[in-house]
Amino acid sequence: MSLSARQLRAIEITERTCSIISLLSSSFVIITFISSRRFRKPINRLIFYASWGNCFANVATVISVTGVSHGVDGPLCQFQGFLLQWFILADAIWAFCMAFNVYLTLFRKYDVTELRKLEWKYCIASYGVPFIPSFVYLFIKTKARGKIYGSAIQWCWVRTEWGFLRIAMVFAPAWALIVLSATIYIFAGRKILHSRRRLKSLAKSSSMAQNEIGFPRATDLEIADEGHLAVENGASSSNPHGDPGLEMTSNHRPEYPSDPVHTGSETVMSSSNRPLGDTQSRANPAAKDRRASFDANRIIWTYSKFSILFLLALCVTWIPPTSNRIYNFVNSAPNFTLSYLSALVVPLQGFWNGIIYVATSYPAVESIFDIPLLRRKRATSTVFRSHSRNNGHPRSIP
Structure with missing residues (x-):
């Protein structure tokens, strides 16, 4: 039929x-x-x-x-x-x-x-x-x-x-x-949620560096977005491989081009002279690392959700x-x-x-x-x- x-x-x-x-x-x-x-x-x-x-x-x-x-x-x-x-x-x-x-x-x-x-x-x-x-x-x-x-x-x-x-x-x-x-x-x-719990617990401690967290300090999303922010604010990215055309998955990323960009084991800064919003992070490298880890966790999580x-x-x-x-x-x-x-x-x-x-x-x-x-x-x-x-x-x- x-x-x-x-x-x-x-x-x-x-x-x-x-x-x-x-x-x-x-x-x-x-x-x-x-x-x-x-x-x-x-x-x-x-x-x-x-x-x-x-x-x-x-x-x-x-x-x-x-x-x-x-x-x-x-x-x-x-x-x-x-x-x-x-x-x-x-x-x-x-x-x-x-x-x-x-x-x-x-x-x-x-x-x-x-x-x-x-x-x-x-x-x-x-x-x-x-x-x-x-x-x-x-x-x-x-x-x-x-x-x-x-x-x-x-x-x-x-x-x-x-x-x-x-x-x-x-x-x-x-x-x-x-x-x-x-x-x-x-x-x-499972890995993201596990890292999220660890990051929340480590946020209470000021002595733990990021390389002890076990979560990537940088992602392709974060690096690429920093390059884009640097271009938008008249600065050039320190990462020669970053694509200035990319933006982060989440729009809650700090809009300061002087935020650190983690590439591998080193941290580089954009050429903008705008100060960081978090003065405690400037004085405390461990705080910078924790904030970067929070951002990396959030960005990968957001990317995964849309995927x-x-x-x-x-x-x-x-x-x-x-x-x-x-x-x-x-x-x-x-x-x-x-x-x-x-x-x-x-x-x-x-x-x-x-x-x-x-x-x-x-x-x-x-x-x-x-x-x-x-x-x-x-x-x-x-x-x-x-x-x-x-x-x-x-x-x-x-």
Whole structure:
């Protein structure tokens, strides 16, 4: 039993509406990231790369059922299937890359330079490797099964006769990456929370140096953000490898370019002459180390939280289509509810990524739209944080 014309029409409208929303979201990510340094936070870099895949995937989903109606062996159907196969796994791979960055920072002590060197490898893994089977599928055809790309009910993709390729090349890798990413976050969360408890207890002691804490004194996020702050305030960063285009994950970082930048075992200062807000930290190196450790803990924790949101959005995206394909495999017939849910969530990957991007860059978005009420709240929050800092009170770790 196939879906009725009315059901297919509902699927088509939903797919195209969600695809357009995602295309607009992905376009916002790409345009703002390229045009403004304020958006170039570390996690946003990977969302920016993922947004290109979202755009191409949405080109396929916006075609919707038209590819099938124009003939499964026709060029439009084959093109749609090729794009979906190529880019449908991209978000799962980028989610794993985000988790892998957390792992490298926490457990391997990677800095900004080392992480930036990995980005071209991430791009190859996300777009280069999936291109190979996607392209090869265009040329495979048998008498028994026909071409690989054909009707998948709501769009052209790997047809039912080749269903084992859906499992082997898409669904199994996607869920394997999701499970691996979740595993990394579980171990990272345990380490971060353990370090958080130790930092809180060590905050009461003035004799403990940071190298006794067991938590990285600097992260790629912190180093990169210091470089950005130095540039914004007319100073040059002491770290020649820092990217001035990056900003910190959390916007509660002290906005003083003369704060120490920890690189490995040494501490360097920016060229700004602005004094530190915390006079006790100036006089007490151990206090400086503890404050830097608090900042490193908070920054990695914030980065991890947004990465986990990306992973959760990915789960929302993959649960309905996985359930739909399992149902189709068991019953050899489509289910309208599952097909409709798949048509709803799959095209929205770019939208969810855009939401996370806005959440990590809220002050920058706020400055674009220049909302007076939000600007006043932001100014009040900044004054409060400066007051707390000048009175020597460490900020709580989110």
